[in-house]
Amino acid sequence: MLQTSNGNMNQSQVENKRSMLTPEQSAELKQWLIAVALKRDKKSFALLFKSFAPKIKSFGFKQFNSEALANDLLQETMSLVWRKAHLYNADKGAVTTWVYTIMRNLSFDMLRKMQTNKEDCLSDDIWPIVDAHAADVDTEEFADHLLKQQLAKYADALPEAQKQVVRGVYFNELTQEELAQQLNIPLGTVKSRLRLALGKLRQQIEENS
């Protein structure tokens, strides 16, 4: 079980047992990650960090049999969680699954570095994280993906407030209601920011094509 927001792992619970996350805990993790994605919220990140840290260290220690390397894995994994949060797509899976793939990939590359003379990083091509269908150049999904990439490029030039709503709706796939709640602003504001942002984006895409 992951720690919840109110904190400490109850020592008496730390025994040979497993328990899955409750739906509430999963929702909480998702909320924190989305807050990092949209607002680079450091507090939410710290909560995510404290939830995952003991498990990542434990996983790393089993892989490398070294506390120092387990700490490296923790730092690298959580760094990517921070830097990639805006790419997390809640529709494609739980936060735990997303963090697991990041951790597994890093750990594979680290192990490979230790066991061979190779410095190659194969993992992200073996287990693509965000979109697995790069080869299906013809599929709609891929066209969608390209459009998203284009959109992402242009969206970066938007003012921060508009960028947040575009990312929330198109990348994290939140509804406008969820987004309003998440950003703690009225629904009407979300709608008007989105309208403004889309106007600008359309203009830019037209100018560039």
Added chain:
Amino acid sequence: MIKHHPKHELLAAFVAGELPAALNIAISAHVELCDECQQAITLLTQAKADEVFSIEDESVFNNVEVDLDDDFEDLMIAQITSQKGDYVDEEPTVCTVEYAGKQVNLPRALNSVNWAKFQGVGKLSRARLDLDEGTVRSYLLQIGAGGSVPMHTHKGYEVTVLLDGSFEDEMCSYSKGDFIWLDQSFTHSPVSNDGCLCLTVADDAPVFTQGLSKLLNPIGRFIY
């Protein structure tokens, strides 16, 4: 139509990151083409993540401080959050290889892998992947139209992923995307009428079993 898939245990080990790179690449190459296994991978990954993140048994830390001390932890958090959250997911390039006069797209899993030059004997031509994994060796293998591989068996396992074209052996015919796992209990002699491109992984040189073919043993070592 893909008919041959990695078995469940193999997919589970793939998801857990427990296999050598060459096998991971072979499985990934199949999964990229196979919706069925993609779905299986999604479920297995979810299950594995639940397992890893729900273990309450911290006994692994018998000799290790379980909890990072707070200062250390806070320092790490501060260090991480001082970075920009600007990760851009680059569109992966699609690598191709020329074979039978055409360009064929290679699986994404090969994007960061180098391989030696193709070297041929008769209708067979192969290039060894530079993965540096000891006895586990992998190749891109081309069989020209009408080409065949002499009857052989394996000391360990042999995996073939068909990337393009088709071939037959005594048991089946295979088409693009098929993932074929053989171990020492099988012997086979693949024949490709129209030519094909494969990715092969073997953990030991195959042993040729039939009369004349024994003379071809050096070819066996050449192919796998």
